[in-house]
Amino acid sequence: MxxxxxxxxxxxxxxxxxxxxxxxxxxxxxxxxFPAASVPWxxxxxxxxxxxxxxxGLWQAFGQSTVYKGKLSSALATGFxxxxxxxxxxxxxxxxxxxxxxxxxxxxxxxxPDFTLxxxxxxxxxxxxxFSGSASKEPPKALLLVFYRGYW
Amino acid sequence: MPVAISVDAVEVSENLRHKRxxxxxxxxxxxxxxxxxxxxxxxxxxxxxxxISRPAEFLIDRSGTVRWENFTxxxxxxPRADALLAAARSIR
Numbered sequence: 001m002x003x004x005x006x007x008x009x010x011x012x013x014x015x016x017x018x019x020x021x022x023x024x025x026x027x028x029x030x031x032x033x034f035p036a037a038s039v040p041w042x043x044x045x046x047x048x049x050x051x052x053x054x055x056x057g058l059w060q061a062f063g064q065s066t067v068y069k070g071k072l073s074s075a076l077a078t079g080f081x082x083x084x085x086x087x088x089x090x091x092x093x094x095x096x097x098x099x100x101x102x103x104x105x106x107x108x109x110x111x112x113p114d115f116t117l118x119x120x121x122x123x124x125x126x127x128x129x130x131f132s133g134s135a136s137k138e139p140p141k142a143l144l145l146v147f148y149r150g151y152w
Numbered sequence: 153m154p155v156a157i158s159v160d161a162v163e164v165s166e167n168l169r170h171k172r173x174x175x176x177x178x179x180x181x182x183x184x185x186x187x188x189x190x191x192x193x194x195x196x197x198x199x200x201x202x203x204i205s206r207p208a209e210f211l212i213d214r215s216g217t218v219r220w221e222n223f224t225x226x227x228x229x230x231p232r233a234d235a236l237l238a239a240a241r242s243i244r
Contacts, residue, residue, distance in 0.1 A: 027228070040226055096226045098206045104191035105208070105223070111216045115186040117157065117179040120166035125177065130155060131214055140153040142219070142243045144236070145210040147192050149227065150158030151199055 007069040010061055013077035016054025020081040023047030024088045027095075040092055047088040054081050112145070159184050159204050181205075211236065213243045 023046030054077060060067070061074040106112045116126040133139035156178045158165065165178035181187050187205040198204040209231055211220040220239030222231040 040228055095228050098197065098225065098227065099192075099194050100225060102191045102206070102208065102223055106190065106210060106218050106221070108218050108221055110218055112210060112212055112218060113189050114216070115189065117181050117186060118162055120162055120169050120178040120180070122162050125179070127216065130153070130177065139214075141214065142153075142240060143212050144154045144240075145212065146154055146156045147187060147190070147205040147208045147210075148156060148158045149194070149197065149204050149207060150160040150164070151204070 007065075008067060010057050010068045010070050010074065012053050012057025012060060013070065013074035014057075016050045016052075016057055017077040017081045017084075019050025019053060020047045020084040020088070021050075023050055024084040024091075027088065027091050040095060043088055044092050047085050050081060051085055054078055155179060157181055157186065157205065159187065159198070159202070209236070211239050211243075219243055 023043050026043040026046060027040070054074075057070075057074050058078060061070045065071065112127070114127045116124050119125050127143075130143055131139060154174075154176045156165070156169075156174075156176065158178075158180070159182050160168070160178075160180060161182055162180045165180050168174075169178045179186075184193055184203050184205065187193055187203075190208075190210075192205045192208050194204050194206040196203060197206070207224045207227060209220075209222045210218050213219055219242065220236060222236075224231070
């Protein structure tokens with residue numbers, strides 16, 4: 001028997017792909033100065049919702065194939081979204097894969113150990129010297145020691 | 153005054169400082185000696201498995217006492233400027 005009904009398109013796979021791509025891209029928001037501590041979670045949530053939407057699309061295309069068409073396009077969308085989802089998860093994991101404990105680090109109210117290190121012109125400076133200022137600069141009231149990962 | 157500290161070599165730090173137009177000092181701790189002393193080492197956290205510092209900030213007053221500090225658990229999450237400024241204003 002020939003199927004004469006017109007099968008509907010499903011946009012769910014493409015919606016799912018869009019959401020997972022947005023989820024992956026939102027990882028970059030903090031680097032643009034976007035002040036959100038929850039960005040990593042937003043990213044992961046977007047990606048996961050995208051994937052659920054995508055699964056729905058797959059179910060439509062394959063499970064309800066008499067009603068919906070789009071087997072090939074939904075399979076393609078799934079492939080791409082899996083890549084982006086995997087990327088988002090790997091990035092989420094690696095960005096948080098840093099030491100949790102710095103038990104021996106100076107705590108609020110404690111004194112920090114003094115140190116001497118070369119500055120970017122190669123001159124050795126100590127913490128004490130940094131506090132003493134220079135001929136052109138007034139001694140600072142406070143210092144903000146910013147330890148960063150480097151390799152920028 | 154901010155003071156930036158990383159394992160980057162002197163020239164790398166100077167390059168970054170110049171590129172971003174920062175006037176505050178950048179200190180180099182290539183062997184992570186001070187980073188270790190502050191218990192901030194992130195073993196093999198850098199490219200090619202090099203030891204680097206975990207991101208951390210300490211606001212210290214003239215006596216060397218920590219008045220505010222921040223340890224991030226996600227490299228994308230930066231400290232909130234308002235919390236830092238509030239702590240900085242309390243230092244006279």
